[in-house]
Amino acid sequence: MKPNTHNKKTPCLAAFGTGSDVGKSIIATALCRFFLNKGFSAAPYKAQNMSNNSGVTPEGLEMGRAQIVQAEACRIPPHVDMNPILLKPTTDVGCQVVLQGQAIANNTAMEYHEKKEKLFSTACESLDRLRSQYDLVIMEGAGSCAEVNLMAHDIVNFRIAEYADAPVILIADIHRGGVFAQIAGTLECLPQDKRDRIAGFIINRFRGDIRLFDDGVKWIEQKTGKQVFGVMPWYNHINIEAEDSVVIESPPAVSPGNFDIPAIAVIRIPHISNFTDFAPLSAIKGINLCFIEKVQDISPFSAVILPGSKNTRFDLDWLNKVGWDKQLRSYADKGGHILGICGGYQLMGSQVHDPYGLEGKPGTTRGLGLIPVETTLKAPKTTTRSRFAWQGVEGTGYEIHMGRTERMGGSPMLTVLEQNGQPPENSLDGCISENSRIMATYMHGLFDTPGITRLWLDCIGLKHIKTSGISGLASRDLEYDLLARHFEDHINTEAIIKLIQRP
Known part of the structure; x- marks a missing residue:
């Protein structure tokens, strides 16, 4: 500083x-x-x-x-x-x-x-x-x-x-x-x-x-x-990124078949975290990004995303209880594309073990079974700023998770190049299914890199969608200037300045 x-x-x-x-x-x-x-x-x-x-x-x-x-x-x-x-x-x-x-x-x-x-x-x-x-x-x-x-x-x-x-x-x-x-x-x-x-x-x-x-x-x-x-x-x-998930509480059911552009769904799980991961996708004019909570037909969506979770086992129980588990497995079996990020990655495996009771009573919760991985929740918490590569394209992101995930099949999604400025303990992150339609990663901020966004859209069959070359911090910086101009146009800024010039 x-x-x-x-x-x-x-x-x-x-x-x-x-x-x-x-x-x-x-x-x-x-x-x-x-x-x-x-x-x-x-x-x-x-x-x-x-x-x-x-x-x-x-x-x-x-x-x-x-x-x-x-x-x-x-x-x-x-x-x-x-x-x-x-x-x-x-x-x-x-x-x-x-x-x-x-x-x-x-x-x-x-x-x-x-x-x-x-x-x-x-x-x-x-x-x-x-x-x-x-x-x-x-x-x-x-x-x-x-x-x-x-x-x-x-x-x-x-x-x-x-x-x-x-x-x-x-x-x-x-x-x-x-x-x-x-x-x-x-x-x-x-x-x-x-x-x-x-x-x-x-x-x-x-x-x-x-x-x-x-x-x-x-x-x-x-x-x-x-x-x-x-x-x-x-x-x-x-x-401007919202502070918390109150802005996406109780989202309505949507009918993507009524849209004239492709739609991507994000499942609004009860303990959703880091939903701002998807802000770059929502800014793409040729895509309709929808947060959905109530179980509905998801077959018309080009892709479904499982976001981060602050209580993976609770959210797994919720997915299984309300019927999202069956809906997601059916979607995957019929050729749908699913992406999990952080907690979403953990949700997609076969089991989540919590031997130390970090999320409640110690035990194991059955996962969605979409990819061949198992997660064990344990300290210490991973918090890193990371540099990674996917199919030769480099990006930057960050990790925040309390758990370790073991891959028993498929292939890793990302190669981690650096964590907090140091070589990573494990350079392989995430999992991609054998058919390449189901993938998951611990990396937040995945779509802050335009080249990574382009790769993922290509993977889910949206090669025709145009993306901006500006994303991440450079894009957000432009929005802060727009906000400041909007503020100055409508607020008595001279009076605001006087507030900090008191004797």
Whole structure:
């Protein structure tokens, strides 16, 4: 990280929300690129992130994907200080705790709650290091910043903002309705000192003629005595990776036979992780990428993908219980193409062994039997940035998995050339069936390399589909600039800058 020699206690600016999925991550990303374009060396920060969508730093450590995106918007390498605490849900009441990039425990909500004070100290230390190295830190909150039952022990919203003495921009989502109640209700739930820390509001996801909301802006400002910094219109021309899988919850059944272009299905398993692996595919104009959850006929799809999972055995049981197992085997028997990535790779084998109870009660779960491999779940967790090759085409990706998979037939899919800058322990990754239609790999970010995407599309019979020569970070960087321009067009950025110029 580039050291900041100007000020040991550089300013912080916080983006909090009236609720979950109101656009905090997007606004924080826009702020990161906006301030970068203004000449600031900025860094993102989120004290505690709860998401199964994670990535790997150059040091081989794990952190939330949203802060990796924001680091990219700042054009700096991601570092675990930007997300010192990552919670990866494994059950409805439990999660894996990743501290400073390393998995340290599987805790229930109550067990984690008892560790909050120590974890808050760690979060503060990370923030202090960022403040000593950058001109500005953009802080992101979590969920609603006004959860009264959680506020006394919250370490990711007002408590860390107070530690940093950061002004807060409160973000509300007009698309979900009740935006006036969102804002007024949030303030009403807060004690006066926390209300005073909120500098103003950004209204997100407005559809229609924005002038029709002028009276709404006036009402909010008169009611609260605080400024509305702007109203961000809905957009369809910018693609920024989503923070977590809430954006693909309860997807509807689809009928690919009604599409005029080929369709690819991603099975939305209960503990889906790293669904952003497929963002490059969704950006291809000649393909319709569909997340599907309820069992349906998949024969019209050109390919089906099994994504990563944070609880492989639970998701296997779910696939077998609801009938996806039979549907997938029938699809494969009739010549369908299936790809598994990471947890999806484990799901596709004959068995998943969990002798140490890493995902619940120790035992073995029957796999889908699509490829001749067996997986044993065991520590330590693999977290690598990797360079690999497939059929002579080199690509870069990353691995995050708790388990080792043994191939007993077929052939390896990838040759791993490098892991975290070092020669790999095992240079062979994944499995391809004898008929070459079923394949799997541990490699996330597979489609970030255009040449790899081209190879896979050719394998599934879509040679006619045109792909862009720009993908991965280069493609995402263009989107961050589009987002910053959209932000500047609709937000009072002069007022935003003044927030960090307080005496």
